[in-house]
Structures are given as C-alpha cells and as structure tokens.
C-alpha cells in the first residue's frame with residue numbers, strides 16, 4: 403500500500419528491499435543520466451565510463467534512441483503468441499546486415515545469459531554431441547547452463563555443484579603472463595588440442611564458447627593468430643564456434659565485432675548489452691540452416707524480441723552506422739590507450755595496459771617483476787576516481803584490473819578529462 407505509508411527516500415528502500423546478493427553500494431544512487439554524465443541523489447555529476455557495464459554505448463537519453471522508444475511505447479509494447487511486430491523483424495534484418503555472411507538468422511532473448519543458454523541448446527541438439535569447451539577466466543552468465551562455462555570468479559560457481567556436465571575449460575592466451583601475444587597463442591592452442599585429444603575427443607564436442615576479448619576476466623584480448631587457430635580447430639573437429647560478443651561486440655573493440663580482429667567468421671554469435679542501449683534485449687545469430695535444423699519448438703521465449711527493445715536496437719544500429727562510431731571507437735581508443743601508456747611509464751604499479759579499441763584494461767601489480775596482483779590499490783584508485791567524478795569498473799580474476807568502457811561516441815575532450823582524473827586518482 404504505497405500511498406498510505408510515509409515515503410522513505412529511495413536509498414533507504416533499496417537498502418531494505420533490494421537483494422543483498424547484488425552488493426549494491428548506498429553511495430551509488432543515481433537520479434538522472436544525460437549524455438555521458440550521471441547525476442546522483444546529492445546532485446553530483448559523474449563522467450560515466452561504466453555505461454551500465456557496457457550497455458549504454460551511446461550514452462544516456464540518446465535523442466534518436468529515446469525518440470524510437472517513445473514512438474514504439476505509443477504504438478505496441480508487447481506481442482507474442484499472436485504474432486510479431488515490425489521492429490523485431492527490422493532489427494533481425496539489420497543485425498544480419500551488420501554481421502558477415504552467412505550469419506543471417508536471429509533468435510531474440512532478453513539478457514546475455516539467455517542467448518548463451520540458447521547457444522548451448524542449439525549446439526547440442528544440432529550436433530548430437532554433449533561437450534562444450536570454454537576458456538579459463540571467461541564470463542558467459544550466471545544461470546545454471548552459462549555459469550558452468552563461467553570461470554572468471556570462484557564465487558560465481560561456489561555452492562552450485564553439480565554443474566552442467568561435459569563442460570571443459572581450456573587456458574585463455576594471456577599475453578601479459580604467458581610470454582607475449584604469439585607465445586600465449588601458441589601455448590593456448592596447444593593446450594586446446596591436448597584437451598580435445600586427452601580429456602574429451604574433439605568429435606564429441608558440440609560447441610566452443612569464446613570472448614574475442616575477455617571482459618569480466620580482465621579485459622584480455624585474444625590475438626589474431628589465436629582466433630584463426632580456434633577457427634581451424636573447430637573446422638577440423640566439426641565444432642560450432644560460439645562467439646560471445648555480449649561485451650566485446652557492437653563496435654566496442656574498434657571493429658563492429660570482436661572476432662573480426664582474427665578475420666574469421668564464427669558459427670554462432672551471441673549479442674546483448676549495448677544492442678538496445680540499456681533496454682533488455684539479446685540475440686543469437688547463426689546461418690539459417692542451423693536454426694532450421696534446431697527445429698520448430700526446440701526453444702522459445704515470452705519477452706524475447708520485445709518491440710520497444712527492438713525499436714531501440716534499430717535506432718542504435720542506425721546511429722552507429724550514420725555517426726561512424728566504430729571508427730570513433732578505434733580512434734578514441736588509440737588516444738585513451740596512448741594516455742594510459744604514458745601514465746604506465748610513470749607508475750611502476752601499472753603492470754599492463756591492453757585491449758582493442760575502447761575496451762581497455764589497466765592491470766595493477768605490486769611490482770613488475772613478480773606481477774603479483776595488487777587488488778587493494780585497484781580498489782583505492784576506483785574509489786578515488788569516483789570521488790573525483792569519474793566512474794570506472796574493476797574486473798579480472800584477481801580483481802586487479804580497471805576496465806575502461808566509455809560510450810562509443812565519447813569525445814577526445816572527455817578522454818582527456820578522464821585521463822586527468824585518473825592521473826589524480828593514481829596519486830591517491
């Protein structure tokens with residue numbers, strides 16, 4: 403009975419009624435977003451380089467997206483069972499256009515984890531094989547299928563055994579800790595081959611699930627040679643390559659898709675997060691024949707492909723293309739990276755600066771020789787940056803990486819501003 407009780411402020415309501423499992427921080431209560439700024443309850447403004455974990459890729463209240471949402475809300479908010487709506491079909495076609503051939507057929511869902519679940523089901527049903535291969539440090543979601551693939555943090559898995567069976571993890575090529583890009587790629591491909599020979603026969607594996615740049619696991623990019631090697635191995639054994647583009651897709655890496663850094667085409671592509679600039683939507687895309695073989699009724703959804711989210715999605719793709727935002731991500735990413743590398747030269751605690759485009763990780767270590775992770779300093783820098791008005795997010799299996807995920811339409815001035823704040827935050 404909301405109207406009869408005295409109304410406490412929403413921070414109190416959140417503290418009392420939103421699940422503690424989320425670990426929400428009381429000081430992170432926002433009332434408004436405008437462009438690349440967020441405003442908290444006290445009226446402080448923050449430069450938002452978190453983007454709701456890589457979702458608001460065009461910033462807050464982007465006029466084209468907001469207008470598309472308003473128009474669709476006033477037209478048709480939900481339809482399922484009885485048929486489908488125009489924005490759903492238009493976005494499916496636009497995604498097919500934005501992906502390389504032969505990826506042309508879309509199954510919509512609501513969240514990233516749902517399309518990973520869908521990919522597991524499709525791969526098992528279509529190949530008739532049980533095995534799924536994922537990579538150490540990967541993050542693919544938290545539902546019971548996807549969490550079995552996720553290994554970026556033991557807390558995400560603890561207490562949930564038994565996990566989905568026949569899931570195997572291969573080492574990810576970590577250039578910083580495995581002797582450079584090419585050596586890391588060589589070792590990781592050799593380990594993958596070994597797994598497919600000695601742990602599960604390659605011919606029993608339905609799918610291999612890979613992020614072209616690991617997100618939650620520490621903003622670690624896979625090199626071109628690794629991506630090409632993975633394609634070759636999948637072809638050799640008839641394994642479906644599922645590209646998890648949920649965080650690294652949609653222009654984030656300075657190319658439209660992360661896998662393009664290897665000049666290869668996967669069999670299944672999972673997208674979510676930035677697809678509708680913050681509205682819940684995800685998509686699994688494959689060549690048509692795979693989903694025909696999946697079969698009518700093999701999978702389904704109530705809300706997936708919601709017309710409002712899809713209308714936003716069409717506006718997002720249009721804007722990315724019209725405003726040249728993939729090129730902007732590459733150019734601004736290069737500026738950001740150069741600035742961070744300059745700071746690295748002056749700060750022995752920054753062990754590594756890495757990543758494609760606007761998906762850059764800064765790894766903190768106690769010293770550069772041992773490369774021992776420095777989680778306490780990472781937390782201090784994040785807190786100080788927020789205090790100074792810049793929102794950044796941590797990641798990494800050892801919680802010692804700061805990830806930079808600015809909006810794709812970030813400006814040079816904003817990059818300069820953020821670097822200035824970060825430099826101050828580094829000083830403590």
Ligand SMILES: Cc1ncc(COP(=O)(O)O)c(C=O)c1O
Pocket residue numbers: 455513514515516518541542543544613617618646647648649650674675
């Ligand atoms: C690479 C990747 N895959 C899957 C997911 C799961 O997406 P969601 O949280 O929307 O279920 C995430 C979320 O962070 C992600 O970064």
